[in-house]
Structure formats: C-alpha cells, structure tokens
Amino acid sequence: MNLQKVTFKNSEGKTLVGRLEMPADQHPHNYAIFAHCFTCNKNLLAVKNIGKALTANGFAVLRFDFTGLGESEGDFENTNFSGNIEDLIAAADYLEMEHQPPTLLIGHSLGGAAAIFAAAQIASIKAVATIGAPSNPVHVQHLFKSSIEEIESSGEAVVNLSGRDFTIKKQFLEDLQHKSLPSVAKNLRKPLLLLHSPQDDTVGIKNAEEIYIAAHHPKSFVSLDGADHLLMNKEDSRYVGKVIAGWSQRYMDIPQTTTLRTKYDVVASLDETDGFTTPMKVGNHFLTADEPLDVGGNDYGPSPYELVSAGLSACTAMTIQMYAKRKGWSVENVQVHTSYSKSHAQDCQDCETDSAKIDTFHREIRLTGNLDEKQKNRIMQIADKCPVHRTLHSQTQVITKLIT
Numbered sequence: 001m002n003l004q005k006v007t008f009k010n011s012e013g014k015t016l017v018g019r020l021e022m023p024a025d026q027h028p029h030n031y032a033i034f035a036h037c038f039t040c041n042k043n044l045l046a047v048k049n050i051g052k053a054l055t056a057n058g059f060a061v062l063r064f065d066f067t068g069l070g071e072s073e074g075d076f077e078n079t080n081f082s083g084n085i086e087d088l089i090a091a092a093d094y095l096e097m098e099h100q101p102p103t104l105l106i107g108h109s110l111g112g113a114a115a116i117f118a119a120a121q122i123a124s125i126k127a128v129a130t131i132g133a134p135s136n137p138v139h140v141q142h143l144f145k146s147s148i149e150e151i152e153s154s155g156e157a158v159v160n161l162s163g164r165d166f167t168i169k170k171q172f173l174e175d176l177q178h179k180s181l182p183s184v185a186k187n188l189r190k191p192l193l194l195l196h197s198p199q200d201d202t203v204g205i206k207n208a209e210e211i212y213i214a215a216h217h218p219k220s221f222v223s224l225d226g227a228d229h230l231l232m233n234k235e236d237s238r239y240v241g242k243v244i245a246g247w248s249q250r251y252m253d254i255p256q257t258t259t260l261r262t263k264y265d266v267v268a269s270l271d272e273t274d275g276f277t278t279p280m281k282v283g284n285h286f287l288t289a290d291e292p293l294d295v296g297g298n299d300y301g302p303s304p305y306e307l308v309s310a311g312l313s314a315c316t317a318m319t320i321q322m323y324a325k326r327k328g329w330s331v332e333n334v335q336v337h338t339s340y341s342k343s344h345a346q347d348c349q350d351c352e353t354d355s356a357k358i359d360t361f362h363r364e365i366r367l368t369g370n371l372d373e374k375q376k377n378r379i380m381q382i383a384d385k386c387p388v389h390r391t392l393h394s395q396t397q398v399i400t401k402l403i404t
Helices: 045-055 081-098 110-119 137-154 170-177 181-188 206-214 234-251 304-327 373-383 387-393
Strands: 002-009 015-022 030-035 059-064 104-108 127-131 156-161 164-169 192-196 219-223 266-268 278-282 285-289 333-344 357-368
Touching: 002 059, 002 081, 015 045, 015 081, 030 045, 030 081, 030 110, 045 059, 045 104, 045 234, 059 081, 081 110, 081 170, 104 110, 104 234, 110 127, 110 137, 110 181, 127 234, 137 156, 137 164, 137 170, 164 170, 181 206, 192 206, 192 234, 206 219, 304 333, 304 357, 304 373, 304 387, 357 373
Parallel strands: 030 059, 030 104, 104 127, 127 192, 192 219
Antiparallel strands: 002 015, 015 059, 156 164, 266 278, 278 285, 333 357
C-alpha cells in the first residue's frame, strides 16, 4: 500500500488533512475523492476498506477530514453543509494542481449529498457514487431533533452524536433548508450510482428512490441488503468498493495496455518514459518488474534479482515436497526464504576489489512435519539438487540476437 499524508487549504484558508492512497503495483489511471459521513472522519474503517478496493483496481483515492473534524483545522460549530461542498471543491483543486484532475466522486451519507452538489461544480468529475445518502440534506435534523427548538431560540445547542458532543448553530439548519438535492441530481447529467441498504434505519431506503427518480440516465441502484448505515461489517464495505470500482470504469478513460506476445518463455517490454517499471509475460502469466524507490524505481513489482531469488525459493520448495512424497515422509509445510547479495569470497586475497565479491543467495529452509534429524539432513541435501539451484551453479550461456 502506498499511503501519503497530504494537506491543502479550503476556501477559508484552513488546512485540511487527508490521506492519498495509491495503487501498489501501477500508476493510477484515475483519481477519486471520498466524502465521509456527517461528523465522521477519513479514518472510518468503511472508508479505508472502500479505498483499498478502489486502489486494487488502479484508482488513487483521496480521503480527507472536513473542516473542524479529525486532523483538519477549523471549528465544526462554524461550518455548514455548503462548507462541505466547498471542501470537496478544494480537494479537487489540490489533485488537479499536484497530480491530475479527479474523475470519480464518492460520498457516504450526508457526504453523498455533498458529493452530488460538488460534482455539479467540478468539471473533471465523470461519475458519482453515493452510499446511504439522504435525498434532502435537511434529513440530518432528525439526529438532533430534540435540540432544534433550542437552536432556533438561542442560536445554537450542544448535541451528542455517537457519543461525542457537537455544537450545532442555527446557520447550519438554515443552510440545509436551502439545499434541494433532487433538483441538483436532475440537472447533474453525470453517471450516478446509488448504493443503499433496505435495512438502513438512519437514512431510509426511500431516500435512494427519490434521488433515483430525480436523476437522469445513466443511473444505477445497488441494494446493500443486510448492511447497516455505517457499513460496520467489513465485508459490506469491501463489496461496496468493488462495485464502485467496476461500475465507474465504464465511464473512465483507462489506458489500454499492449498485450505482450512471444515464442519464448518470457518477454519484457520497457518504454523510454517508464523508468524501471517493466511489464512482462512470463509463461502464461503477466506481471511487472521494477526497482526499489531508493534507486529511482516505483517499486511496482519485484526487482530482477528478487525474481531470480523467487525462482530459487519456488524450485527448492517444489523439489523438497516432491522428494518427501516419494519417500512417504510427512512434510506438512516447507518455507524457503531467499535473498541475494554480493559477498566477499571467503579466501579472497584482495577483498577491496569488486572481483573479490561473488554473487550469493542466502537461503533458509523451515520444515513443518514429523521428521527425525536424519530425514531433515537428507532434505537439506536434496534442496541443493533443485534444478534452479543446479543451473545457478553450472556454466551457463546467454545467446543474444537482434530481432529485425
């Protein structure tokens, strides 16, 4: 996982704090922004799980704390729903300046309503997904309905939400009352995905119906049967992430990768602009080789020497299990740990020269099973007979020719 802490300013000059999660094995093809639920923050487990599902599908995901929440500056009591929308626009501006314009906007609960409003003002957004979103932002008033009279008369009230005290001011209520989500959804004209649970007792399923009816096609609805409003079950949030990733790619520009073909066992292909990140076809399988960050790579895949070490580890494990099965010995599991380095030859005369160093694979083997010492010793001898081990010790040649 490639997770970066980021900060940016909102329209009031307050610093908002977020986390930008990148794909582990590729450059992101698109950037997404996640708007968390009312009084929640960027670290809600459901938000993290949805982000991971998206990065696994090539998206970069920015999740951040709205003004006055989590790590972000500002006073929550002085914020309102319009401020959430402005924060989302500020997040989009940050991505456009530092990376690339966001194309996907995701919102949870009241964050879903804010996402629809913000998407209407962010030109780069190509698709919007909401989770348990209210059809009217004023819906959140029911969370503090016992305090509305006090808010109206005194201008503010302290409300306890999910075990935490928040000061809600009259301006917050007034701002909610001037926001019509159905009319915005009707004029949005961007692909919209609504995810909602029929069992949601915080924001009823009727809200999804009202937004769906108001919106124009393309629009989609997915029922999150059995899920609660906050997606506390990790399987529910992971499912949501996978659905959003799959649905949204229909509306995203995703670079097409060239399918590698070869009559040989392996082919590697590298463009001049790709640094060390090298797509490969290995047998019938596709993978990426790279170099670590500290030498200028992106660390999107194993290094060439790590691949050689992997071949030695795999071959050793296969050889040991094959031999044990033939002997009828119980080897429940074998682990082969291998790393590569250049080490000084034991009897070198001049250990300061490069020629005094030899390529060295350090290999450790762990055996699990009912084995006596004699059997273990024999297995260690067999490990040295694995085909890759023998190849590394033999005289080899590489015959190279230019393809024209």
